[in-house]
Every structure is written in structure tokens, then in C-alpha cells.
Amino acid sequence: xxDDKHTPPEVDRLxxxxxxxxxxxxxxxxxxxxxxxxxxxxxATIIWAIGYMVFYxxxxxxSSHTVxxxxxxxxxxxxxxxxxxxxxxTIQAAGLANASFEQIKANPDLNRIALARGKAAFGDNCMxxxxxGGMGFVxxxxxxxxxxxWGGKPEQIQQTILHGIRxxxxxxxxxxxxxxxxxxxxxxxxxxxxxxxxxxxLAGLDVEKSANxxxxxxxxxxxxxxxxxxxxxxxxxxxxxxxxxxIWLYGNSRAAMTEGLVNGRAGxxxxxxxxxxxxxxxxxxxxxxxxxxxx
Amino acid sequence: MTQPSAPVPxxxxxxxxxxxxxxxxxxxxxxxTYRRIKWGLLIVGMAIYYLLPFVxxxxxxxxxxxxxxxxxxxxxxxxxxxxxxxxxxxxxTGLLILAAIILFLMNALAGRVWCxxxxxxxVWTDLFLRVERFFEGxxxxxxxxxxxxxxxxxxxxxxxxxxxxxxxxxxTGGAWVLYFADAPTLVRDLATFQAxxxxxxxxxxxxxxxxxxxxxxxxxxxxHMCPWPRIQAALTDEHALNVSYxxxxxxxxxxxxxxxxxxxxxxxxGDCIDCHQCVAVCPTGVDIRxxxxxxxxxxxxCIDACDTVMTKIGRPTRLIAYDTDEAIMAREVGQxxxxxxxxxxxxxxxxxxxxxxxAMVYQLATxxxxxxxxxxxxxxxxxxxxxxxxxxTYTVRLINKRTESRQIxxxxxxPTSVAxxxxxxxxxxxxxxxxxxDPDTTREIRVLVTIPRSSLQSGTNMIRIxxxxxxxxETVTIAENFFAP
Numbered sequence: 198x199x200d201d202k203h204t205p206p207e208v209d210r211l212x213x214x215x216x217x218x219x220x221x222x223x224x225x226x227x228x229x230x231x232x233x234x235x236x237x238x239x240x241a242t243i244i245w246a247i248g249y250m251v252f253y254x255x256x257x258x259x260s261s262h263t264v265x266x267x268x269x270x271x272x273x274x275x276x277x278x279x280x281x282x283x284x285x286x287t288i289q290a291a292g293l294a295n296a297s298f299e300q301i302k303a304n305p306d307l308n309r310i311a312l313a314r315g316k317a318a319f320g321d322n323c324m325x326x327x328x329x330g331g332m333g334f335v336x337x338x339x340x341x342x343x344x345x346x347w348g349g350k351p352e353q354i355q356q357t358i359l360h361g362i363r364x365x366x367x368x369x370x371x372x373x374x375x376x377x378x379x380x381x382x383x384x385x386x387x388x389x390x391x392x393x394x395x396x397x398x399l400a401g402l403d404v405e406k407s408a409n410x411x412x413x414x415x416x417x418x419x420x421x422x423x424x425x426x427x428x429x430x431x432x433x434x435x436x437x438x439x440x441x442x443x444i445w446l447y448g449n450s451r452a453a454m455t456e457g458l459v460n461g462r463a464g465x466x467x468x469x470x471x472x473x474x475x476x477x478x479x480x481x482x483x484x485x486x487x488x489x490x491x492x
Numbered sequence: 493m494t495q496p497s498a499p500v501p502x503x504x505x506x507x508x509x510x511x512x513x514x515x516x517x518x519x520x521x522x523x524x525t526y527r528r529i530k531w532g533l534l535i536v537g538m539a540i541y542y543l544l545p546f547v548x549x550x551x552x553x554x555x556x557x558x559x560x561x562x563x564x565x566x567x568x569x570x571x572x573x574x575x576x577x578x579x580x581x582x583x584x585t586g587l588l589i590l591a592a593i594i595l596f597l598m599n600a601l602a603g604r605v606w607c608x609x610x611x612x613x614x615v616w617t618d619l620f621l622r623v624e625r626f627f628e629g630x631x632x633x634x635x636x637x638x639x640x641x642x643x644x645x646x647x648x649x650x651x652x653x654x655x656x657x658x659x660x661x662x663x664t665g666g667a668w669v670l671y672f673a674d675a676p677t678l679v680r681d682l683a684t685f686q687a688x689x690x691x692x693x694x695x696x697x698x699x700x701x702x703x704x705x706x707x708x709x710x711x712x713x714x715x716h717m718c719p720w721p722r723i724q725a726a727l728t729d730e731h732a733l734n735v736s737y738x739x740x741x742x743x744x745x746x747x748x749x750x751x752x753x754x755x756x757x758x759x760x761x762g763d764c765i766d767c768h769q770c771v772a773v774c775p776t777g778v779d780i781r782x783x784x785x786x787x788x789x790x791x792x793x794c795i796d797a798c799d800t801v802m803t804k805i806g807r808p809t810r811l812i813a814y815d816t817d818e819a820i821m822a823r824e825v826g827q828x829x830x831x832x833x834x835x836x837x838x839x840x841x842x843x844x845x846x847x848x849x850x851a852m853v854y855q856l857a858t859x860x861x862x863x864x865x866x867x868x869x870x871x872x873x874x875x876x877x878x879x880x881x882x883x884x885t886y887t888v889r890l891i892n893k894r895t896e897s898r899q900i901x902x903x904x905x906x907p908t909s910v911a912x913x914x915x916x917x918x919x920x921x922x923x924x925x926x927x928x929x930d931p932d933t934t935r936e937i938r939v940l941v942t943i944p945r946s947s948l949q950s951g952t953n954m955i956r957i958x959x960x961x962x963x964x965x966e967t968v969t970i971a972e973n974f975f976a977p
Contacts, residue, residue: 332872341875341885443880487915489875489885489940 289314290476298351301483308483315484318477322469323485331488335447336464341489344444347371348433349492355482361468362436370468373424373436379459384420389458392416393451399429399441402449516638517711517777519621520631520769524796530608534615542663545670549573552895555932562672568932574856575932577893586852590845595720597841599727601833602814603734603784607720608791613713616664616706617775620657627653631772657707658699665698711776714789721786728784730817731832735790737770737781737812740824748805763807770794770812780812862900862966863891863934864959873975882976883942888914890937890959892929899962900927902939906955906974908947913940926962941974948976 206215209227216225230236249255253265264270289310293301301307319331326337333339338346347357360369378384384392395413398404418427424437431439438446447453447462469478485491549559549572556563561570569576576583598605607614627649628634637646669691670678681687682695705713714721728734742764746754754761764781771779773794778787780794792814799809819829869885877883892898901924904912915938917925929935941955953974960967 328871330869330871332875339872339875341872342877342883344878439878442878443876444878487938489883 290474293476293479298483301479311480311483312487314477314480315482315487318473318481319484322473323481326466331485338446339444340485342444343490344439344442345433345490345492346431346438346446347436349486349490351482351486351491353433354485354491355478357466358473358478358481358485359468359470362466363463364465364468367468367470371436375424375437375457375462377459377461378420379455380461384416384458388412388416389455392421393454393458396421396429396440396454397449397451400443400449401441514712515777517775518631518634519775519777519793520772520797521625522773522793522796522800524793524799526792526796530618530791530793533609534618537610537615538619542667545667545675551575552931555895556674558674560671561674564672575893575895577891580859583852583856586848589848590852593841593844593848596727597838597845599724600729600732600835600838600841603728603732604720604724604788604790607714607724607789608735611789613705613718614775614789614791616660616702617710619660620706620710621775623656623660624653627656654707657703661699661702661706662695664702665695668698669694711787714776715787725786729837730821731835731837733814733816733831734784735780735788735792735795735812736784736815736817736820737764738810738815738820738823739781740820742781742811763802763811765801765805767801769797769801773797784817860966860968861893861964862898862959862961862968863889863893864957864968864970865889865891866957866970866972868972868975874977876977877942879944881942881944882948882974883940884974886939886941886957886972888937888939888957888959889934890927890929891934892932894964895931897931898929898964900929900959901925901962902927903958903960904941904955905958906941907943907953909944910947910955911942912957913942914938915940943974943976945976948974950976 206218206228207225208215209225212227215228217228219226231239250263251265252267253269254262255265256263292307293311293314296304296307301311319327320329323331327333327340328337331340333341338344343349345353347353347362356369357371360367360371362371363373364370376383379386379389391409391413393413394404394408395410395417398408398410398413404410417429421429424435425431425440426437429440431437431441438444445453446464447457469481473481544560545558547559548557549570550557551570556570558570559572561568563570567578595606624634628637637649640646666682669682673691678687678691682691709717741762743762744760745762745764745766748765751761751763751765770781771777771794773796774780775791775793776787776789778785780788795810795812795814798812802809802811816829816831819831822829865888867887867889869887873884875883875885888902890900892900902912902914902917903924904910912925914925914927917927917937919925927935927937939957943953943955953976954971955974956969956971958967958969
């Protein structure tokens with residue numbers, strides 16, 4: 198009888214509202230249905246969900262998923278955006294490739310692009326050795342100071358990045374040789390000690406009172422001055438650093454200086470030509486120059 | 493407010509309406525003092541809204557000459573002589589606080605003045621009702637028309653009404669977008685279909701909302717959507733002027749003849765003749781004689797309606813009037829009513845308004861047109877140079893809020909022999925580096941500061957960089973750390 202839809206539902210006498218017919222322990226539920234606008238909104242979301250499943254990727258399968266009629270994937274959308282970015286970068290790269298360093302410096306837009314590209318490339322390729330911001334480590338030069346072993350003009354920096362330092366695979370690489378004076382027997386132990394004291398006196402560092410500076414000067418003139426200069430000012434053509442300034446690539450302790458004389462120094466930097474495109478190297482050059490020491 | 497409708501016994505699912513059933517309100521035409529005030533405010537308010545975007549304000553070359561403009565592209569807000577940058581949006585916070593407290597003060601003094609006269613929902617609904625009356629006639633005609641079967645005449649009247657409603661709604665949206673771009677240009681672009689797509693979208697959105705809110709939802713917005721009636725009910729007190737039915741004078745209700753007879757017999761007689769005019773004219777369909785209520789927006793139209801009736805029957809006007817609960821209660825027991833606009837509550841609101849408003853005006857009047865930020869390079873913190881001196885590098889951001897290009901000189905103060913290299917600056921004859929900053933922009937430059945090792949202590953040292961406008965004389969000084977090994 199309850200299933201007969203023509204039977205009028207029981208109406209609660211107190212409120213005048215029909216009951217749902219459900220009963221628990223004698224308590225009956227009044228039929229207060231959802232507002233229809235709410236219900237219709239609910240149905241609309243269901244219809245929307247069905248449409249979404251038809252048009253967009255939705256159902257996971259064993260090894261893939263349903264694709265949807267629109268064929269939309271987020272990966273493809275990213276590819277489109279990346280392609281757009283690449284187009285923009287190609288135009289910018291052409292601008293950089295055709296400009297000289299003077300032109301890049303004079304043009305704020307080119308300069309901005311070069312610095313941005315250079316910064317990104319520096320982080321990816323150079324920071325491992327030269328540190329964030331080019332701060333340098335022992336044996337790896339600081340690029341933000343005003344001391345340059347091989348020269349700080351844009352063309353010189355570019356040459357260094359392109360071909361590296363003591364990088365045998367590159368025929369144009371920069372080669373400078375700090376010989377292992379001690380290990381090869383070119384200098385005796387006491388000669389090394391004397392020249393260390395003499396170099397310290399050149400740089401204004403503390404010197405042993407007992408040191409024989411005249412003897413040290415003699416040794417220096419015979420062995421070191423050909424590269425480092427008579428006054429120890431260095432020579433960028435040969436990559437011979439100045440021994441008179443406050444910057445010491447390997448530190449200025451007696452031990453570090455003695456070690457350099459005994460075993461020589463031959464830090465290497467890879468050639469980036471062929472690994473990085475010319476525009477990126479140009480941008481890197483501008484960026485490295487901007488760190489504080491560019492000339 | 494409308495009486496809560498008795499629960500409907502649902503017998504069949506198909507009978508269930510979309511919403512809880514609400515009787516349609518057919519406000520009747522009325523004339524009088526408050527109606528005139530409302531028309532006046534409507535005209536003034538709408539004139540401001542529609543015409544303000546066209547007001548020009550010269551700011552100099554390359555800057556918009558629109559008096560009120562929200563420029564999202566350049567991230568500026570222009571209001572006559574005021575120009576705000578994104579970092580200054582806290583002024584809007586101040587405005588919001590002011591708006592809230594002013595609303596509270598209005599409420600403490602004279603009830604829902606905002607709802608009845610100034611709220612856009614009220615103003616646009618008023619206008620839409622005027623249009624409805626033009627096409628479909630006054631209250632009785634409209635009720636009759638809605639009950640009547642569909643005829644050509646009814647279709648024409650309804651179509652005309654909805655067309656004009658949509659036109660007004662469309663203009664509302666059209667004026668809105670003019671606040672976000674150069675108005676004359678945008679009007680031309682809109683007309684020739686060359687305006688940005690977003691402009692059309694926003695016009696569409698506001699056309700829809702205006703048409704629905706002012707044309708169809710009307711009092712439902714006040715009753716069910718707006719939070720203010722709820723808050724207002726909690727904030728009001730017996731000292732606030734509200735549109736009130738003076739029951740001390742009105743009760744007991746009786747007809748004119750009965751009242752005359754009762755007065756002759758020296759029996760109590762009220763002035764209310766129960767003519768329901770106050771209910772007929774009410775835009776939210778409430779009966780003011782039931783006292784202050786959620787649905788009453790206090791527009792005063794029932795005052796006009798009742799005054800007309802009182803004049804006609806030769807009784808004093810203002811049976812319904814702006815009055816306080818306290819005054820009515822006082823009169824009822826034969827005391828002299830008092831109105832106290834100055835009370836702790838109103839004084840407090842006024843003080844907060846003065847405080848916040850004063851702080852904003854002071855801030856605005858003294859705000860700097862030249863700004864500077866200093867950002868110390870983190871890697872490396874410092875660099876040793878060949879001669880042993882120490883260099884720290886800073887990014888300096890100069891902010892020029894003036895509408896002309898400015899020449900900013902940078903000077904530095906710090907430990908002995910401090911030197912500064914400003915990249916991209918031109919040195920002047922006294923060797924101060926000069927940075928040129930374009931109108932209304934910021935410029936970032938790198939500044940290398942070098943100090944001899946001998947004048948530094950290990951760790952933290954202090955430097956001061958000062959930016960001074962060469963011509964206007966404004967200066968900003970910022971102290972920052974200088975690190976040494």
C-alpha cells in the first residue's frame with residue numbers, strides 16, 4: 198500500500214507538513230525538500246562533470262588514461278608556452294650576437310638581456326667552481342674583485358671562457374706555467390725559503406727577521422722575474438699573477454707559497470666553446486664583467 | 493518585514509517552488525519631502541557615476557589626464573591630485589575603516605540613511621521602478637496587468653520595460669569600465685568594436701548583475717543578501733533617529749468617523765486610520781507600524797504617504813516620522829522627549845573617524861615623492877681588492893613619484909676614505925654621482941662601495957647613503973651594514 202503513488206502521503210497534524218514515510222522508534226521525518234535552486238545547481242554540476250569527462254582527460258586506465266575530445270594535455274600546453282618563450286629568446290639572441298660589447302653596454306635593453314642570460318648560464322655552468330656571485334674559492338679566482346690573471350677587458354674574459362685555461366683539448370687555450378721548482382730540483386730548499394721571504398717583502402707581508410732578502414732577490418731575479426716581472430707586478434699575457442697585491446689565489450701563508458714553489462701551480466678551466474653557444478658566452482662575459490671587476 | 497509564510501504542505505515534488513514563496517512587492521507612487529530628497533540624490537549620484545570618468549586633470553606629458561583612473565597596466569591609481577602606487581594600497585584599508593565607522597556613526601544618529609538614500613541597490617531599484625511605472629502604470633495597474641492574460645498590449649509593455657532596464661544596466665556596466673582606461677578613447681573603441689575583450693566581458697557582467705539585482709531581486713537583496721541589516725540591528729539603540737510609527741499617537745486605530753465620535757465622547761482615539769498607504773508605497777513591502785525591522789531600509793517614503801493622508805483628513809502630519817524609540821516612550825507616559833545626538837557612542841565614532849582620517853591626511857600630505865631602497869649583495873658579502881681595501885656591493889632602487897624626470901645625487905657617509913662607484917651615473921663638477929630617474933618610475937642601479945681596510949673593523953660597519961633631488965631639495969638617507977672580513 199505504501200508503494201502506491203496515488204496514496205496521499207501522511208500529513209503531520211501539528212505542522213501540516215507531509216512526512217517522508219520513514220519512521221524510527223515512532224518518530225517520523227517531515228518532508229522538507231531541498232530548495233529547488235539548490236537542487237538544480239547540483240544537477241548542473243553533475244552535467245558539467247560529465248561534459249568535463251568527455252572533453253578532458255579524466256579516467257585513469259592501466260597504463261594511460263582517457264584523452265578527452267579536446268585532446269588537451271598540460272604538458273602540451275607547457276610546450277606551447279616554452280616554444281613562445283624560445284621564439285622570443287631567439288630574437289633577443291640575434292640582437293646580442295650582432296652587437297659589440299660597447300653597443301651592449303650603451304644599450305640598456307641589450308644590457309639587461311645579456312645580464313639575465315649571463316646570470317642563468319653562470320648559475321648552471323660556472324658557480325660550481327667560482328661560487329655564487331663569482332665569490333671564488335682557494336684555487337678558483339674571485340670574479341668580483343679587481344684582480345685579473347688573464348685580463349679583465351670583455352674581449353679577454355670572452356677569450357678565457359671560450360678556450361679555457363691549460364685545457365689541452367683546445368688549441369687556443371691559455372697556457373702559463375708555474376714550474377715545480379722544488380720537485381724538479383731547479384731550486385734548493387733554502388733558495389725556496391729565501392725567495393718566499395723576498396716575495397713576502399714585496400707584498401708587504403711580515404718577513405722573518407733572519408731572512409736573507411738580498412739572496413732571495415737574487416733567486417727571484419734569476420727564476421721568477423721572467424714571468425712575474427722584476428718588481429713582481431705580474432704579467433697578464435702569461436697569466437702570471439701580481440705578487441705585490443692583497444689577492445692570493447692560494448692564500449698568502451708561508452706554507453701555501455712554499456707549496457706553490459715546490460710543486461708548481463696549474464689550475465685548469467675548461468674551454469666552453471662548443472659546450473655553450475657563442476651568444477651565451479657573450480652574455481656570460483657581460484655578466485662576469487658586471488660582478489665588480491670588469492674593465 | 494513580510495510575515496513568515498506558513499509552511500506549505502508539499503504533496504507532490506512538482507509543486508515545489510524554486511525559492512521560499514515571497515509575495516511580489518508593487519510599490520505605489522508617492523510624493524513628498526523624502527521622495528524629492530531621494531530623486532535629488534539619485535540624480536546627483538548617477539551624474540557623478542556616469543560623468544566622473546570624463547573629468548580631465550592635467551598631470552603633464554606622458555601621464556594620463558583622467559581625473560579618476562585605476563590604471564592596472566602601469567599599476568597606478570589616480571584620483572585628481574593624488575597618485576597612489578601599489579605599495580600604498582594601505583590607504584584603501586584606511587578608507588574602508590573610515591567607511592565602516594562613518595556607517596556606524598550615521599546609524600547611531602539617523603539609522604539606515606545609507607540603505608534608504610545612498611546604497612546603489614536602492615538608487616538603481618528606484619530608477620528601475622520608475623521605468624516600470626512608466627510602462628505598466630501604478631501599483632493597481634501593475635497588479636492587474638500581472639494577473640491578466642497575455643495580450644499584445646501586455647507583451648509590448650513588458651518588452652518595453654525590460655528593454656529600457658537592459659539599456660540602463662548596459663550603461664551602468666559601460667560607465668564602470670571607463671574608470672579603468674582613458675574614457676574618451678575607450679568609448680570610441682567600444683563603439684567601433686576595437687576595445688579589449690575584457691572591457692566587453694565586464695560590461696556584460698555588470699549589465700547582467702544590474703538587470704538582475706535592480707530589476708528582479710530588488711528588496712530580496714536587502715532581505716537575504718546584504719549583511720548590513722543584520723549588523724545594523726545589533727548596533728542600533730533607542731537613541732537613534734529611525735523612521736518610526738508614533739504608536740503613542742496612532743493607536744487605537746479607527747476610521748475617521750469613529751475617531752471623531754470617540755474624541756467627542758472624550759474616549760481615546762488614534763490618528764491611524766489603517767489605510768495601508770504606508771505599506772503600499774514601501775519598496776520592501778513592510779508594515780512600518782510593526783516597528784523597526786530588518787526589511788525597513790528607512791527611506792522615508794511611508795512618511796510622505798502618511799503625511800498626504802493626514803493632511804487630507806485634517807490631522808497633524810508626521811504620524812510616521814524620524815523619531816527615537818526613547819522619545820516615543822517618553823511621550824507615551826507624558827514626559828518631554830529629548831533627542832541626544834551627542835552621546836558616548838557618537839563621540840567615540842567621531843573620534844575614531846577624526847583619528848583615522850587625520851592619520852590618512854597627515855600621511856598623504858607628508859608622504860615622500862622620492863624613495864630609496866638599499867639591498868646588500870649577499871654573495872659575496874664583501875670582496876678584497878688588490879690594494880687590500882674592502883668592497884661591498886648594493887642594489888639601490890630609486891623611486892620617483894613626481895611627474896617630471898629628476899636628477900638624483902648620491903652621496904655616501906661612512907668610515908674614513910669611503911668611496912662609492914655608482915654604475916651608470918654621471919659625475920657632477922663636485923664629483924657627486926648623478927642618477928637620472930624618469931617621471932613616475934623606479935630605477936635600479938648597482939653601487940660599489942670601497943673602504944680601506946685600515947678604517948674598518950672586522951664584521952659589521954655602518955655606511956649611510958643619501959639621495960638628494962638636485963632641484964627640489966628632497967632627500968632620503970638610508971643606513972646599511974658594510975661587512976669586512
